[in-house]
Amino acid sequence: MNNPNKKRVFKKKTQDQVNIQEIAEKITTGDRGYLSKGITLIESSAVHHRPYANELVQQLLPSAGKSIRIGITGVPGAGKSTWIEAFGKTAVSKGYKIAVLAVDPSSSLSGGSILGDKTRMEFLAHHPDVFIRPSPSSGTLGGVARMTRETILLCEAAGYDLILVETVGVGQSEGIVRGMTDFFLLLSLTGAGDELQGMKKGIMELVDAIVINKADGSNREQAIQTMHDYNQILRFLTPATTGWKPRAHTCSALYNEGIQEIWELIREFIESTKESGEFDKRRSKQAVDWMSQLVQIRLNETFxxxxxxxxxxxxxxxxxxxxxxxxxxxxxxxxxxx
Known part of the structure; x- marks a missing residue:
């Protein structure tokens, strides 16, 4: 019988312990549930989660780095979701496992990235070999970039060998995505006149290729002209990748025209840069740059x-x-x- 006069003792609830070893092992077996769990841990703003997240990344580092990382940006209305869907279908048909990620520090204001509407990528959203993860709904550019970099590593450790990183933010986000990928693609539209006038030179100097989408029907001729205009500009800019000359191409993601050619272009780029040593050189520089960015983030948080x-x-x-x-x-x- 309980003693009504006995004082009840409440034990202070301790912080949840995280079994990093289990999460890491499950991720390397391709367990999507644990992959999501690991990414959620990385995205956590709780201070006591940071050591766990760091340990998880450290454990998975030897299993990461074996993918092709493609950065994608584009003007509004360029059809990024349709293009990613078409390109993803091609990659899946060749046996690749794909992770689609987003860098969108402005999503809390703009309404989010294309990844918020998976109905536009119905095939990829339901395919067992595709993992789709939007960026956090808010946060600083540096914070979102940190999370995306670490998410890439977790996806690679889970066996995803093609990582598509899409930027839907504005300003510095293009440079951030360039700094975490191997190949950077700008998706554009027909009607180059006003668009070329407004295109930032900084973005043009980051790209390894420009793709003019929606090159079909009555837009086909105009798309070809736009391609020529872009190629004229690219001739006078310093290439983003040593030993590679960026060029403009056309495609129609809606009708799956030109997608195979873009795939072959990216394969050529990867083979060329690996042969020249530029691929490994860029990856190494990105790792050091990542460290420098983490120092800045940590200093800001500490101060x-x-x-x-x-x-x-x-x-x-x-x-x-x-x-x-x-x-x-x-x-x-x-x-x-x-």
């Missing part, structure tokens, strides 16, 4: 603790009201006693 965040808001208010100069505010923020 802006809760106390600093409160002080930052106070100083911002004073600067806004001209009570304090920006330089004085920064000095106060970096004061060891702050």
């Amino acid at each position: 802006f603790n809760q106390q600093k965040k409160y002080l930052m808001k106070t100083l911002e208010s004073k600067v806004r009201q001209n009570e304090l100069s920006p330089s004085e505010a920064v000095d106060l923020l970096f004061n060891p006693k702050a």
Whole structure:
């Protein structure tokens, strides 16, 4: 019989223990459920999850790195989802296992990437050899990039040998995706005139190929002209990859025209860069760049603790009201006693 006068003792709930060994082993066997679990751990913002995530990546590192990583960007309306679907079908038919990822730091504002609507990629979404994972719904570009890099490694360890990384954000996201992939593709449309005027030179200098999509029906001739216009521009730009001359091509993802040619182009690129040593050189540089980015992220996280965040808001208010100069505010923020 329970004693009503006896004090009840509540034990403090401890943080969940994560069996990294089990997750890692399951991922290497291709278990999609555990792959999703591992990626969720990587995406977690909980401080106590970071050591677990680091350990998981470290354990899987020897099993990673054996894929072809393709970065994809494109102007609005270029048909990225349709193109990925068509290209994915070709790759699957050749025996490849595909992971489709997104880098979209702006999705919480823009409504998300194409991956939010899997009905546009119905074949890939239901294929057993395809894994689709959108980026986190919000966050800084650096944070999303970190998660995407580590997600790539987990997917490779799970046996996915073709990784498609699609950027739907704007600005620096193209450079971030370029920095984590082997081949970078720009998907464009017909009607080059105004589009070429507005195309950033920086993006053009990142690409290994440009593909003008929707080159069918009445758009075919215009697409060919657009291809010629792009090739003229590419002739005067420094190639993104040493020893490779980027060129523009046409295709119709809707009618599966030109997709095989793009596949052959990418295979040629991979073989050429591996033979020249550029492939391994780029991968090594990307690993070091990744480390540098992680240092920046960690410094930012460490510096802006809760106390600093409160002080930052106070100083911002004073600067806004001209009570304090920006330089004085920064000095106060970096004061060891702050």
